[in-house]
Amino acid sequence: MPYSFRSARILAQPVTGAEIPEIETVYAGNRELLLLLDRENDPPVLARRFVEHQNLPPRGCRSSLHNLILREPMAGDVIGLMSLYTGYPKGDIAYVGELFLSVEFQGIGLGREAYLSLEAMLRPGPMTRVRVGVGLKNWNALRFWIRLGFMQVTGMSGDRCFGPGRHAFLELQKNL
Template identity: 30%
Template structure:
């Protein structure tokens, strides 16, 4: 069964939806910034014009958030900065389906690989990305001031 996943650019009117998705993921928020929730102001900062921020929609309903750079100025690679599914919807294959759609888009654009950063303590994310073929290559300091394990996947 193919899921009807679509990506829609985040608009200012979507901030409540984005906040609901992000704040449903308290374990991730605690790992990322030590607090269970993100404020509207923090989310507005996170929705930088330097990256693409998209709502992940399934049958018209927002189920997650995808953020990426077409090309990271530091290394020239496309980077997937965030793939987050609403916590109550995890384990249903939506994250894998959303990533598959994103990867297909990269392939159509002729990209050869994609990179991601994972918080070292985030074991579920490491398992998820490993199951999709990502391989660890380094630990680096991220723009948000924390160390991340960097992974890459050849497309």
Template identity: 30%
Template sequence: MKLILDKWNSQRLVMSNLKEDEIPRVQDIYETSKYMNQWDGQSYNPQHIKDCFFKGNLPPSGKLENYRIQTIRNKEDQKIIGILSVYHGYPSTDSMYLEFLYIDKDIQKQGFGQEVINQFIEVTASLGYKEIRINVAVKNWPALKFWIKSGFNHASGIYGDHEFSETTYANLELIKAL
């Protein structure tokens, strides 16, 4: 199984493996995503990025060596503006699971997320993967619109609570065939 490169580029951005000394800065960016907890029912973890760096955010029976967490930097000033984490080979060996993509809340709506995903699709296809999967909270309308616009238009399942309410949550798994 081929793994995503330690460092890769798009037109305006550089994606590279998270380094231990970058954990506090990336955790600060992750903290700006706390508003999403209203959609996914998860509680905020102040150690999430550190946990991902050392243990990964793995699927059932997942292996740390198949997990990557990367920073997203602006080429212009090398400032970290986002986070990308992926798992190679889940649920099948020809699947790439995009576990988390987030651009700092202060600079969203400038096309950075779309730029990352367009390049990520190219990179993933070049590695021989046949699909990319993502998991989106059903209540997260902005993300659903983003991912469907990006070509993730096949739903493979809905997971979570069976009834809708203010306090129930479900996720939609979407697939983009490559």
């Protein structure tokens, strides 16, 4: 089922191949953060992966992956992107793989609005839990998800050694 939603300030729709330059711009604006988060941080590579639905979890199938582009409903400007996988790692868990806003749209409640709209869409079922993976160096996002109620720690992963190019992640969960 293709997911889409409309809230007061956001129109979220499945991304299309024609939108690759706009998706790349969203990633490029967050370049400093991307360098802190993962080994793959090149905006063109990430944009292609997103638009071509290659950002699948292990053994994932494309029909459960929902890559959305977020726009202003009237002006059509791109606010950001969001990725949801339904049924990973268990059938009743929805996994938010990515939520990236363009820098000029950050810090004014749009991330919260996007996530809560997604939650409202999922709540009728069959998903009962939502998970997110957050880079440990991304303290703003940790604060964002915890404030939204992601209080259960379901996993930790990453490098054993410390270093500038090392990364680690926390997986957080919330019941719907």
